[in-house]
Amino acid sequence: MITRHFIDVDHADGSTRRVHYRMAGSGPPLLVVHQSPRSSAEYIPLIERWADHFTIIAPDTPGFGDSQALPHERPECADYADAVIAFLDALGLGQVAAYGFHSGAIILVTAARRAPGRFSAIACGGYAIWTEAEKADFGARYTPPFLPQPYGEHLAWLWGRVLEQSWFFPWYRAEPGSRLGVAHADPARVQPIVMECLSAGDSFSKGYAAVLRANRDVPPPGAPTPPVLILAYDGDPLKAHLARLGEVPDSWRIAPVETPADLEAEALAWLLAHPAPMAMPRPNLVDEGFVPVAAAGFDGLLHWKGAGDLFVHAPGSALSAAPGGCLAIDLPGHGLSDLWASAPADLSGWADVVLDALVSLNVRPARVMGAGWSDGLAALVAGRLGAVHAPQPQPAGRAEDWLAQGLPDLTPDWAGTHLLKAWRMVRAETCFDPWFAPSAAHARPFDPADLAPEALAVRHLALMRASAAQPYLAACLAPLLDGAA
Numbered sequence: 001m002i003t004r005h006f007i008d009v010d011h012a013d014g015s016t017r018r019v020h021y022r023m024a025g026s027g028p029p030l031l032v033v034h035q036s037p038r039s040s041a042e043y044i045p046l047i048e049r050w051a052d053h054f055t056i057i058a059p060d061t062p063g064f065g066d067s068q069a070l071p072h073e074r075p076e077c078a079d080y081a082d083a084v085i086a087f088l089d090a091l092g093l094g095q096v097a098a099y100g101f102h103s104g105a106i107i108l109v110t111a112a113r114r115a116p117g118r119f120s121a122i123a124c125g126g127y128a129i130w131t132e133a134e135k136a137d138f139g140a141r142y143t144p145p146f147l148p149q150p151y152g153e154h155l156a157w158l159w160g161r162v163l164e165q166s167w168f169f170p171w172y173r174a175e176p177g178s179r180l181g182v183a184h185a186d187p188a189r190v191q192p193i194v195m196e197c198l199s200a201g202d203s204f205s206k207g208y209a210a211v212l213r214a215n216r217d218v219p220p221p222g223a224p225t226p227p228v229l230i231l232a233y234d235g236d237p238l239k240a241h242l243a244r245l246g247e248v249p250d251s252w253r254i255a256p257v258e259t260p261a262d263l264e265a266e267a268l269a270w271l272l273a274h275p276a277p278m279a280m281p282r283p284n285l286v287d288e289g290f291v292p293v294a295a296a297g298f299d300g301l302l303h304w305k306g307a308g309d310l311f312v313h314a315p316g317s318a319l320s321a322a323p324g325g326c327l328a329i330d331l332p333g334h335g336l337s338d339l340w341a342s343a344p345a346d347l348s349g350w351a352d353v354v355l356d357a358l359v360s361l362n363v364r365p366a367r368v369m370g371a372g373w374s375d376g377l378a379a380l381v382a383g384r385l386g387a388v389h390a391p392q393p394q395p396a397g398r399a400e401d402w403l404a405q406g407l408p409d410l411t412p413d414w415a416g417t418h419l420l421k422a423w424r425m426v427r428a429e430t431c432f433d434p435w436f437a438p439s440a441a442h443a444r445p446f447d448p449a450d451l452a453p454e455a456l457a458v459r460h461l462a463l464m465r466a467s468a469a470q471p472y473l474a475a476c477l478a479p480l481l482d483g484a485a
Contacts, residue, residue: 059087065200109127123266231267306324318462
């Protein structure tokens with residue numbers, strides 16, 4: 001089973017940064033570092049395949065996934081490498097083997113140059129050696145700032161940019177000579193990358209830029225270095241870079257391969273041949289994490305944060321909407337919690353999941369509050385706990401209309417219009433109640449700060465992540481619809 005965790009990492013400059021990571025398996029420790037702009041989630045299939053051989057630790061790099069960004073205006077590759085070492089320090093791991101792909105490989109090689117004794121071996125899927133002309137071109141065009149815009153303009157740009165990076169390399173050079181052989185228009189392949197870019201925000205451009213302008217960090221022969229394997233497969237633009245590596249230390253090996261499967265097999269064999277000493281990570285305790293829950297047909301991890309009164313978020317929202325000073329849980333299929341393959345149609349099952357999480361956390365809140373249509377679930381949980389229910393106003397409009405129109409269909413389409421649809425919803429719900437009936441009669445008071453693009457982006461991301469929003473909304477509305485009948 002892959003578990004998920006948070007840890008607070010101290011850096012040499014005195015700052016502390018919260019890092020999210022995945023872990024699975026048994027055996028010697030293996031650190032895996034993802035490419036930009038992805039997260040450790042991209043390694044889930046690999047973690048499942050390699051967990052029989054290693055205790056695999058997969059952090060989200062600074063600013064990506066669910067890890068906090070570095071406190072630098074213009075971070076460099078060395079800063080990301082130092083963050084890797086600080087993460088190992090926080091876990092109490094002296095030495096690990098490591099695997100990285102593309103920018104993950106670049107970060108690891110730089111980390112090994114700066115702290116060679118921390119790695120028993122490194123396997124790399126591609127390693128970029130950019131020319132000065134390429135660095136100048138990428139610096140000017142590859143990673144423009146990525147900031148939310150008032151009317152969602154950034155979403156149209158992002159979808160097109162991620163889609164067309166399978167058509168051309170670099171993505172912005174739309175010309176015959178830059179075509180790739182892996183072009184597609186598959187929303188199922190574009191959506192995960194887009195979601196991770198939305199999660200990263202402007203760290204998307206900063207982190208990418210840092211590795212694109214990084215200098216060749218290959219140690220000279222005779223310098224201290226762990227054994228390093230650098231591979232690249234057919235179709236990878238970095239395969240041509242193998243010939244650019246030049247002279248490498250004797251303990252290094254450079255090998256072209258034909259397929260991604262060949263790359264994985266070669267990397268695994270290399271890492272098995274150079275294991276790190278057996279050691280288990282020793283994480284510190286933080287006020288955030290993931291708790292396993294098995295109730296009402298749900299069997300997975302729920303994300304929680306904070307302490308105190310319990311806050312129950314609305315359908316399509318997440319614990320990011322919680323006020324300060326309370327305990328909040330991302331319900332199944334919301335926020336960072338696991339999906340719910342078959343969510344129940346009644347609130348009782350949702351309450352079972354929440355109560356099971358509270359038992360696992362060994363907490364018993366004295367007060368429970370909801371938000372929007374979740375007030376019914378808050379009342380049910382409070383009743384079962386013997387806690388105080390703090391009633392909250394419910395949205396305006398008929399339950400029938402909310403069931404029909406309250407949450408739009410956000411199934412990804414090849415043109416990316418689902419992103420804009422969700423943005424229009426969070427913008428409209430700031431100004432009107434209900435959001436789908438914008439008129440003077442349904443105007444609601446609001447703080448202009450709530451329409452700031454940065455504020456909208458938080459709510460937009462929560463809505464885009466809410467795969468179980470529709471069944472949760474239906475369960476919240478069911479008692480009202482039954483009463484009307």
